[in-house]
Amino acid sequence: MARLADGLKVVTANRLDSGGAVWFGADDGWQPTIAAAAVFEGAGAESALARAREAALRSGVIEPYLIEVALAESGPRPRSPREQIRSHGPSVRTDLGIQAGQQP
Amino acid sequence: MTELHAGLYHYDEIDRRFLAERVEQFRRQVERRISGELSEAEFRPLRLMNGLYLQLHAYMLRVAVPYGVLSATQLRRLAAIGRKYDRGYGHFTTRQNLQFNWIRLVDVPAILDELAAVDMHAIQTSGNCIRNVTTDQFAGAAADELVDPRVYAEILRQWSTLHPEFSFLPRKFKIAITGSPHDRAAIAIHDVGIRARALAAGAVGFDIFVGGGLGRAPYLAKALREGLPEADLLAYLEAVLRIYNQYGRRDNIYKARIKILVHEVGITRLREQIDAEFERIRGPKYRLDPEIVAVIRGHFAPPPFETLPPEPPADAAAPAGDPGFARWVRTNVTPHRQPGYAVVTITLKPAGGIPGDASSEQMEAVADLAERFSFGELRVSHEQNLVLAHVRRDELPLLWQELGRHGLDSANAGLIGDIIACPGLDYCSLANARSIPLAQQISQRFADPERQHAIGELKIKMSGCINACGHHHVGHIGVLGVDKHGVETYQITVGGSATEDAAMGVVVGPAVGYDEVTDKIERLVAAYLDWRLEGERFIDTVARLGAKTFRERVYGPAA
Numbered sequence: 001m002a003r004l005a006d007g008l009k010v011v012t013a014n015r016l017d018s019g020g021a022v023w024f025g026a027d028d029g030w031q032p033t034i035a036a037a038a039v040f041e042g043a044g045a046e047s048a049l050a051r052a053r054e055a056a057l058r059s060g061v062i063e064p065y066l067i068e069v070a071l072a073e074s075g076p077r078p079r080s081p082r083e084q085i086r087s088h089g090p091s092v093r094t095d096l097g098i099q100a101g102q103q104p
Numbered sequence: 105m106t107e108l109h110a111g112l113y114h115y116d117e118i119d120r121r122f123l124a125e126r127v128e129q130f131r132r133q134v135e136r137r138i139s140g141e142l143s144e145a146e147f148r149p150l151r152l153m154n155g156l157y158l159q160l161h162a163y164m165l166r167v168a169v170p171y172g173v174l175s176a177t178q179l180r181r182l183a184a185i186g187r188k189y190d191r192g193y194g195h196f197t198t199r200q201n202l203q204f205n206w207i208r209l210v211d212v213p214a215i216l217d218e219l220a221a222v223d224m225h226a227i228q229t230s231g232n233c234i235r236n237v238t239t240d241q242f243a244g245a246a247a248d249e250l251v252d253p254r255v256y257a258e259i260l261r262q263w264s265t266l267h268p269e270f271s272f273l274p275r276k277f278k279i280a281i282t283g284s285p286h287d288r289a290a291i292a293i294h295d296v297g298i299r300a301r302a303l304a305a306g307a308v309g310f311d312i313f314v315g316g317g318l319g320r321a322p323y324l325a326k327a328l329r330e331g332l333p334e335a336d337l338l339a340y341l342e343a344v345l346r347i348y349n350q351y352g353r354r355d356n357i358y359k360a361r362i363k364i365l366v367h368e369v370g371i372t373r374l375r376e377q378i379d380a381e382f383e384r385i386r387g388p389k390y391r392l393d394p395e396i397v398a399v400i401r402g403h404f405a406p407p408p409f410e411t412l413p414p415e416p417p418a419d420a421a422a423p424a425g426d427p428g429f430a431r432w433v434r435t436n437v438t439p440h441r442q443p444g445y446a447v448v449t450i451t452l453k454p455a456g457g458i459p460g461d462a463s464s465e466q467m468e469a470v471a472d473l474a475e476r477f478s479f480g481e482l483r484v485s486h487e488q489n490l491v492l493a494h495v496r497r498d499e500l501p502l503l504w505q506e507l508g509r510h511g512l513d514s515a516n517a518g519l520i521g522d523i524i525a526c527p528g529l530d531y532c533s534l535a536n537a538r539s540i541p542l543a544q545q546i547s548q549r550f551a552d553p554e555r556q557h558a559i560g561e562l563k564i565k566m567s568g569c570i571n572a573c574g575h576h577h578v579g580h581i582g583v584l585g586v587d588k589h590g591v592e593t594y595q596i597t598v599g600g601s602a603t604e605d606a607a608m609g610v611v612v613g614p615a616v617g618y619d620e621v622t623d624k625i626e627r628l629v630a631a632y633l634d635w636r637l638e639g640e641r642f643i644d645t646v647a648r649l650g651a652k653t654f655r656e657r658v659y660g661p662a663a
Binding site: 014016017018021060081085086090098 | 137138144158159160161162163191206207208209210458529530531535536537538540541544587590591592
C-alpha cells in the first residue's frame, strides 16, 4: 500500500543514445530503474533538478524533469499513469521494457 | 534493389542519389548530436524531419509507406529491421505508415541505409510539411474506381517532396485522394481531400475539399472547387498551400491548421483568395502535362491478369463449405474490377490482439503470400490492416488456409473486432490514457465470430488523447481517453463516419472509467440489436433514433 505524501518528487529523463528512461539517483548519477531514484521534497526537488540538468550535459541524458511520486514498499511510485507506464514498459507487452529486465 | 513489379512506382537514379545524400546528411547530424556539437533543441527539428520521435520508452521511427503501397521486398526489409533493430514487430498506423517503437538513436543512420536500399525512407512523416499522401487501399483494383488514385498520389509525392516553399508551413498538412465515389480514404478529415469525378467527353477531373481534420477542433472538409481539370491539379494545390502558408496562424499551435483558417476566414473568402492565386500562377510552369501523367500511370499498369471466369465454383465450395471460410469471404473479400479476381483484406485485429501490430514473422509471411498470390505487392490501409489487391478467386481458399497458419485469418473486416486504436499511453508521450488494452478487451468480449457477423458493420475507433490519431470522432462508436485528475477516463461517442457520408460522432453520455468502457459498448450494441430494422447498420439506427435514445438505454434516463 502506497503511503500518500504530498510533494514527493523524483527527477527523470531519457538517455540520448537509446531514448530509454532513467532516474536521478542519490549519487547524482542516472539510474535505469525508478526503484533506485532519489526522492526529493519541496525546495530540494528544484535543487535536485538543477543538479540533474548539469549532470545531463555530462552524461548523455536529455531533458530532465520532475515527477510526483508516492512511496511504496518497492520504492517511489509515480502518481500519473503516464509515468507509471514509462517506469515499467507497455502494459500490453509485459515481455518488453524495464518490467522485463530489458535495457534500452 | 526492389525487383520490378506492376503496380509499384520505381525510383530512378535521381531519387536514389537524393535518398543516399539525405541519409548521409542525417548520419552527420546524429554524430554531431552525440558529440554534443548540436544541442537537443537544435537536433529535435532535424530528427523530426526524418520521422524520429522520442516516446515513453525509446525513440520511435515512423517509416513512410507512400500512399500505403509496398512491395513484398520492402515488407521483408521492414520485418528484418524490426528483428535487428527493434523488438521483432512493427505497428501499422492510420496514416498508412509503419512505426518502430524501440529504436536507438545511434542505429537510425544504419536503418535509413537499409530503407534506402529498398527505395524507402522516413522523410516528411513528421514536421510542418506536406505529409505522406494517403489513398484508397483498393486503388487499381476497386470495381467502382474512376481513376487510379495512386497515379496522382505519386505525382503529389514528387511535387511535395522537399518543396522549398512548403517545408516550413504553419503546421502539418495532410492530403488524401480517392479515385472512387465510395470513399475508403477518409478524405473529409484531411487538410485537403481530393475526389475524382467524371467530366464531359470522358475526361476525369477532381473535386477539392479543404479544412477537414480531427484533434481538439474537429471539422469536416468543405467543398472548395468542383470538377478541377487534371491539368490544373498541381497549380490549384500550389495555390491552396500558398494561401495557407501566407495566412495560416503561426502564433498558436492549436490554431495553425488550415481548418482553423477556413473556420475563421470562411470558405467563400478563402476560395476567392485561392482562386485569385490560382489564376495568377496558372500556366505552363504548373500545368500537369498529360505525358507526365501517362509516364506515372505506366508505373501503375495493371499486373498481368489471366482471363478467368468471374465466379469459379471453388470460391463457395472450398474448403468444403467451411463456415469460417464463408465468413472470411463475406467480410474480407471485396469485388475486383478484373473478372475472376478479388481484393483481400488481412485484418491485423485478432481477438484480444493489438490493432495494427505485426510481428516480423507475420510481415515475412505476408510478403511471401503477396508474391505467391498477388503479384508481389500489398497495401496498408488507414484502418491498420493489410491488403492483397489482386488475388485469383479460385485461390482464395488456399490463401485463407495459409493466412490461418500465421494467425492472420480473422474474418472481421469492418466488424466490431476491426478496431482502430492509436498506440495511446502504452507508447506515446502525448497520450493521456491507454487505448490498446481497451481495444483488446472489446475485441475479446466480441470474439465470437458468429456474434460479430450477426452485429454487422460497426467501426470502433479509439484515441488515447484529443489529437485523435485513432480517428475517434468518426467512429461509428468513438472512444476518447482523457486524464481526469490523474485517472484514465473515457468519453464515448456514436454516429461518426469517415466515408462519403462523413459525420462527427456525438457524445452519448458522461465519461466513464477504464473498467466501464467495454460494458457500455456492449450495452450500445445490445440496444442496436433490439432496435435495428431489416438491413440497418449500427450507424443507420443511430441516425434514425438519435444519440439521446441510446444514451437513455446505456446510462439510464437520469444520466
